[in-house]
Amino acid sequence: MSERESQLVLGIDPDPGALWPVGAEAADAPSPRGRAAQAVLAHCRALIDASAEACVAVKLQLARFEVLGTSGWSVLADVAEHARGRGLLVIADAKRGDIDVSAGAYASALLGGVDTPFGHLDGLGADLVTVNPLMGADAVEPFVRAARASGAGVLVLVRTSNPGAADFEDLELAAPPARVWERIAVLVDELGREGRGDSGLSDVGAVVGATLPEHLVRARELMGSATFLLPGVGAQGGRVEDLAPAFAPGPAGGLVTASRSIADAHRKSDAGPAGAARAEAERLRAAAWELSRRV
Amino acid sequence: MSERESQLVLGIDPDPGALWPVGAEAADAPSPRGRAAQAVLAHCRALIDASAEACVAVKLQLARFEVLGTSGWSVLADVAEHARGRGLLVIADAKRGDIDVSAGAYASALLGGVDTPFGHLDGLGADLVTVNPLMGADAVEPFVRAARASGAGVLVLVRTSNPGAADFEDLELAAPPARVWERIAVLVDELGREGRGDSGLSDVGAVVGATLPEHLVRARELMGSATFLLPGVGAQGGRVEDLAPAFAPGPAGGLVTASRSIADAHRKSDAGPAGAARAEAERLRAAAWELSRRV
Numbered sequence: 001m002s003e004r005e006s007q008l009v010l011g012i013d014p015d016p017g018a019l020w021p022v023g024a025e026a027a028d029a030p031s032p033r034g035r036a037a038q039a040v041l042a043h044c045r046a047l048i049d050a051s052a053e054a055c056v057a058v059k060l061q062l063a064r065f066e067v068l069g070t071s072g073w074s075v076l077a078d079v080a081e082h083a084r085g086r087g088l089l090v091i092a093d094a095k096r097g098d099i100d101v102s103a104g105a106y107a108s109a110l111l112g113g114v115d116t117p118f119g120h121l122d123g124l125g126a127d128l129v130t131v132n133p134l135m136g137a138d139a140v141e142p143f144v145r146a147a148r149a150s151g152a153g154v155l156v157l158v159r160t161s162n163p164g165a166a167d168f169e170d171l172e173l174a175a176p177p178a179r180v181w182e183r184i185a186v187l188v189d190e191l192g193r194e195g196r197g198d199s200g201l202s203d204v205g206a207v208v209g210a211t212l213p214e215h216l217v218r219a220r221e222l223m224g225s226a227t228f229l230l231p232g233v234g235a236q237g238g239r240v241e242d243l244a245p246a247f248a249p250g251p252a253g254g255l256v257t258a259s260r261s262i263a264d265a266h267r268k269s270d271a272g273p274a275g276a277a278r279a280e281a282e283r284l285r286a287a288a289w290e291l292s293r294r295v
Numbered sequence: 296m297s298e299r300e301s302q303l304v305l306g307i308d309p310d311p312g313a314l315w316p317v318g319a320e321a322a323d324a325p326s327p328r329g330r331a332a333q334a335v336l337a338h339c340r341a342l343i344d345a346s347a348e349a350c351v352a353v354k355l356q357l358a359r360f361e362v363l364g365t366s367g368w369s370v371l372a373d374v375a376e377h378a379r380g381r382g383l384l385v386i387a388d389a390k391r392g393d394i395d396v397s398a399g400a401y402a403s404a405l406l407g408g409v410d411t412p413f414g415h416l417d418g419l420g421a422d423l424v425t426v427n428p429l430m431g432a433d434a435v436e437p438f439v440r441a442a443r444a445s446g447a448g449v450l451v452l453v454r455t456s457n458p459g460a461a462d463f464e465d466l467e468l469a470a471p472p473a474r475v476w477e478r479i480a481v482l483v484d485e486l487g488r489e490g491r492g493d494s495g496l497s498d499v500g501a502v503v504g505a506t507l508p509e510h511l512v513r514a515r516e517l518m519g520s521a522t523f524l525l526p527g528v529g530a531q532g533g534r535v536e537d538l539a540p541a542f543a544p545g546p547a548g549g550l551v552t553a554s555r556s557i558a559d560a561h562r563k564s565d566a567g568p569a570g571a572a573r574a575e576a577e578r579l580r581a582a583a584w585e586l587s588r589r590v
Contacts, residue, residue: 036413066405073364077365117311118330157430167482
């Protein structure tokens with residue numbers, strides 16, 4: 001982060017119906033699935049090439065790759081590899097959560113792989129993976145163990161950026177801390193204690209939406225050493241200027257993620273897709289970095 | 296269900312380290328991933344062939360396929376197709392949950408596919424898909440819409456069977472209904488109202504663990520027309536005999552799912568894997584069917 005003076009995460013969320021022209025140009029396979037896979041891959045590579053300099057990581061929305069069926073995982077792995085080649089960390093935005101053995105299998109798939117009687121199965125090699133904690137600590141712990149074994153980290157959904165987040169995450173509890181998401185935050189803090197590095201930050205972070213800045217202060221109180229992944233800037237209405245509490249432990253305390261606002265920047269610009277994406281990424285990078293230095 | 300006199304769901308959860316011998320016999324590809332994929336596919340087919348007659352559906356644990364990387368989706372689709380060929384419904388145990396556009400992409404992947412500028416991308420064609428509701432109603436609704444469009448259904452995690460379920464699902468709320476999982480149950484009932492069929496059952500069901508039977512009575516009060524998927528029988532300690540409340544709306548009110556207790560039955564038996572699986576599946580089928588007729 002300090003090398004690149006950036007906390008910006010390029011969210012990669014390729015809608016097959018809204019790809020850059022470079023996508024359609026690359027699509028010549030005989031099957032719809034083959035063409036869609038080619039187009040998504042070309043789009044993602046171009047998006048990364050345009051924005052990489054301003055970013056520290058990509059966040060890959062796994063749903064957009066799963067919809068490619070049998071081609072999905074190879075496109076996902078290719079995009080991850082392309083991002084690594086540009087010096088970017090890879091965040092697998094998987095939001096998986098399941099009972100212990102299943103959580104372990106997901107963690108193997110997304111992180112360092114697994115040894116089997118048939119040999120080692122490589123994982124995606126992600127640096128961070130998002131996890132859904134609804135099913136409890138035993139659904140999260142296998143990810144933390146697997147992440148520690150491979151030098152990676154976990155980002156637990158705590159208070160998400162969507163309107164529906166209020167339905168269950170914000171429910172008021174009979175005993176303090178007062179809300180469901182605050183109780184999840186306590187678990188994040190506990191799980192992260194054994195994974196605190198010299199930076200003061202731990203390997204168990206939290207997804208905290210940028211759309212409701214008032215939650216950030218409280219989230220930071222409850223999770224003093226967690227890195228926050230901050231979705232919701234741009235298309236969902238969040239503003240970089242409101243994210244100061246995320247940076248209380250230092251400039252690495254917050255990862256600002258933007259997807260549509262970068263990929264779709266050309267719709268509000270005279271520049272082409274790549275130029276507009278680069279400019280918007282640089283604008284967000286500079287805003288977040290300046291803010292984090294003032295906190 | 297009435298044709299087969301069965302509510303039994305064969306849980307397919309293939310651990311590459313614990314496959315039937317037929318798996319290793321099939322594995323001759325040059326790469327570890329290729330061999331693991333061949334072995335998992337052969338194992339799953341044999342397991343289905345052995346147990347199909349006693350079952351109405353398979354439940355595919357997606358984590359075990361995701362860990363196969365680039366081979367995962369094709370093995371998953373092959374297993375689903377094999378199950379359909381044996382007259383079984385297919386439950387995609389995906390536990391996905393994400394913001395609206397991402398939930399829509401997951402639903403397309405798992406259910407009926409999606410139209411794109413590159414042509415129609417086929418989905419997995421599942422009959423039911425499990426969904427994680429932590430992020431709220433707007434994370435579940437895209438699945439309900441997609442399911443209705445393809446004659447399928449949704450199973451929402453309400454009160455799961457794992458020990459950690461107590462951590463957040465059981466949290467006591469400041470206002471009634473008293474617990475987080477009960478609030479989720481209210482959403483399930485609401486979302487299902489427009490999807491109620493002649494049977495009285497709706498197309499939005501609930502995952503309710505068989506491990507805590509006392510919750511079943513309350514769950515049925517809150518979700519009168521939901522089909523319950525009941526995991527936790529066997530290896531996790533749940534007993535078929537305790538599931539009566541699930542069948543209050545009729546024999547189709549509960550789907551009893553068993554994974555390890557069927558696939559691993561040969562470890563406590565003199566029969567081979569197939570024979571032991573068949574016998575255990577038939578035992579569970581008969582127990583559940585008899586119980587449901589008495590309710």
